Amino acid sequence: MKLFKKVLIANRSEIAVRIIRACKELGIKTVSVYSEADKDSLHVRLADESVCIGPAPSSQSYLNIPALLSSAEITDSDAIHPGYGFLSENFHFAEACTTSGITFIGPTPENIRIGGDKAKARQTMKRKGVPVVSGSDGPVPNEEVAMKIAKKMGFPIVLKASAGGGGHGMKIVKEEKDLEQAFFMAQREALTAFANSEIYLEEYIPEMRHIEVQIMADNKGNTIHLSERDCSIQRRHQKLLEESPSPLLTTEKFRKRIGELGVKAAKALKYRNIGTVEFIVDSKGNIYFIEVNTRVQVEHPVTEAVTGIDIIKEQIKLAAGFPLELRQNQIRPYGHAIECRINAEDPERFVPCPGKITFLALPGGPGVRVDTAIYQGYVIPSQYDSLIAKLIVHGKDRTEAIAKMKCALDGFIIEGIHTTIPFHKKVLNHPDFISGNFNTNFVEKMRTGAQENK
Amino acid sequence: MELEDLKELIELLKDTDITELQVEKDGTKVKIKREKMLTSLDMPGHKPAMHMEKAAASEADEETQRLVTVTSPIVGTFFRSPTPETNPFIEIGARVAKGQVLCIVEAMKLMNEIESEIDGVVMKILVDNGQPVEYGEPLFLLEPV
Numbered sequence: 001m002k003l004f005k006k007v008l009i010a011n012r013s014e015i016a017v018r019i020i021r022a023c024k025e026l027g028i029k030t031v032s033v034y035s036e037a038d039k040d041s042l043h044v045r046l047a048d049e050s051v052c053i054g055p056a057p058s059s060q061s062y063l064n065i066p067a068l069l070s071s072a073e074i075t076d077s078d079a080i081h082p083g084y085g086f087l088s089e090n091f092h093f094a095e096a097c098t099t100s101g102i103t104f105i106g107p108t109p110e111n112i113r114i115g116g117d118k119a120k121a122r123q124t125m126k127r128k129g130v131p132v133v134s135g136s137d138g139p140v141p142n143e144e145v146a147m148k149i150a151k152k153m154g155f156p157i158v159l160k161a162s163a164g165g166g167g168h169g170m171k172i173v174k175e176e177k178d179l180e181q182a183f184f185m186a187q188r189e190a191l192t193a194f195a196n197s198e199i200y201l202e203e204y205i206p207e208m209r210h211i212e213v214q215i216m217a218d219n220k221g222n223t224i225h226l227s228e229r230d231c232s233i234q235r236r237h238q239k240l241l242e243e244s245p246s247p248l249l250t251t252e253k254f255r256k257r258i259g260e261l262g263v264k265a266a267k268a269l270k271y272r273n274i275g276t277v278e279f280i281v282d283s284k285g286n287i288y289f290i291e292v293n294t295r296v297q298v299e300h301p302v303t304e305a306v307t308g309i310d311i312i313k314e315q316i317k318l319a320a321g322f323p324l325e326l327r328q329n330q331i332r333p334y335g336h337a338i339e340c341r342i343n344a345e346d347p348e349r350f351v352p353c354p355g356k357i358t359f360l361a362l363p364g365g366p367g368v369r370v371d372t373a374i375y376q377g378y379v380i381p382s383q384y385d386s387l388i389a390k391l392i393v394h395g396k397d398r399t400e401a402i403a404k405m406k407c408a409l410d411g412f413i414i415e416g417i418h419t420t421i422p423f424h425k426k427v428l429n430h431p432d433f434i435s436g437n438f439n440t441n442f443v444e445k446m447r448t449g450a451q452e453n454k
Numbered sequence: 455m456e457l458e459d460l461k462e463l464i465e466l467l468k469d470t471d472i473t474e475l476q477v478e479k480d481g482t483k484v485k486i487k488r489e490k491m492l493t494s495l496d497m498p499g500h501k502p503a504m505h506m507e508k509a510a511a512s513e514a515d516e517e518t519q520r521l522v523t524v525t526s527p528i529v530g531t532f533f534r535s536p537t538p539e540t541n542p543f544i545e546i547g548a549r550v551a552k553g554q555v556l557c558i559v560e561a562m563k564l565m566n567e568i569e570s571e572i573d574g575v576v577m578k579i580l581v582d583n584g585q586p587v588e589y590g591e592p593l594f595l596l597e598p599v
Binding site for chain 2: 036
């Protein structure tokens with residue numbers, strides 16, 4: 001088994017830097033790609049070679065499959081790492097890589113295809129005995145069928161887009177009379193966002209925790225989990241802060257159960273390489289499968305902190321065909337880790353705020369990690385998402401982790417643009433967060449509470 | 455001291471860590487000083503391998519004011535002829551019409567014909583046959599007529 005000689009990173013910003021680092025540590029040459037707007041990016045400077053693939057718009061650059069494959073061809077790259085977002089969950093891209101003789105660093109095209117079809121993924125889980133939220137068996141063809149199922153289950157229900165994510169095409173329906181309109185709106189939103197109007201239906205769980213399990217599998221199907229992450233601190237279905245272990249799962253038995261369900265779900269899909277199985281946990285502690293994310297995730301450093309495992313390096317080795325050397329009993333998470341996603345956004349209204357970073361000072365010290373591609377003098381382009389840095393801390397327990405994060409946020413100085421650092425400070429000081437007593441309504445409650453006090 | 459000499463000196467400075475240069479020639483004294491940028495990270499002036507091969511392209515800077523640069527619209531490999539056995543599409547000095555094929559950029563086994571946007575004369579060919587090119591890479595300099 002041999003590692004790749006050269007990997008092309010089909011992404012930008014902090015994740016491209018992350019992947020370049022992992023490749024370099026493994027002795028693999030790196031190729032970065034960039035749009036004209038990213039000419040001065042850190043990921044371009046750090047890679048061994050770089051190729052300009054198009055103008056600023058993502059559709060003509062980072063989503064441009066011919067340009068990416070051509071770049072791999074002219075640089076003689078033997079593998080492509082898609083990062084997260086962009087083409088990382090694009091079944092056509094994964095297949096095109098394979099057809100071109102380039103290894104796609106990620107799961108199989110079939111894993112991606114089923115991961116991207118949430119209604120189908122749910123059905124598969126049901127069949128294989130992984131608990132799912134009660135709801136429709138696959139997609140709902142029309143509003144009448146939706147009504148029949150909803151009436152049988154009882155309201156409130158939630159309509160979700162099969163091809164979807166990030167809350168698009170998602171509608172909570174509290175009463176029967178609202179269903180018809182919600183159904184058509186959900187279809188329209190799904191069509192606009194994902195070019196696919198397929199909708200499925202689930203029971204609505206009002207007070208839920210979003211808890212996900214990191215899984216890892218080799219080509220023979222040996223599958224392990226690397227414990228869970230709690231991602232309940234979200235705004236409009238966008239994660240803002242993640243931690244491990246989940247403050248909700250207070251018993252070893254509970255943690256073991258969710259980890260095992262993650263592995264069961266992965267095996268049900270014959271999953272390869274790395275991925276994350278998402279669950280929701282209701283107020284009674286019931287665990288339900290929601291979906292599988294067939295890529296490396298933004299918040300992977302949280303798991304790296306508590307397990308001591310370099311997930312990207314493992315991912316690259318697995319993609320090169322190496323067997324999984326880690327055994328489940330070797331995965332022994334320790335301490336507590338928290339990640340804050342720092343966005344170039346107004347901390348009150350979350351409106352993106354690109355611009356030039358006139359001053360930058362990074363926090364540090366034991367158990368403090370910053371994953372970023374920004375530098376002093378960098379101009380944040382307006383055409384891409386607003387995540388500019390991830391701040392991860394690791395302490396011996398949750399109390400120490402919270403103290404460390406507060407200190408690190410104070411020491412993270414970014415001038416010239418607005419960032420969500422002040423928002424994170426509010427979260428870290430909030431009694432519900434500190435007590436671990438929160439669910440996915442936390443951010444909304446915190447902000448409405450703040451407005452009432454004004 | 456001629457403008458050309460000054461330009462050459464400035465170019466010289468660019469590729470080094472020199473921040474101040476004083477030159478005396480033919481009774482003229484020139485001092486060129488460069489502001490050092492403060493950065494919180496030490497950034498080496500790293501030139502990735504892909505760009506090493508294209509240092510020649512920067513000489514086009516002065517001429518591009520009057521000449522039109524034809525750039526590659528895609529990533530691929532530059533070829534001067536339709537096939538290895540046939541003659542190049544154009545040579546230096548060739549008169550081309552708008553829409554005329556100048557070269558091929560091959561990407562994923564597909565031969566993409568690159569056409570001229572203007573009527574003109576080919577003044578310079580900036581890349582070598584078989585050279586990999588990226589999006590926006592200057593390929594030719596044309597003098598418009």
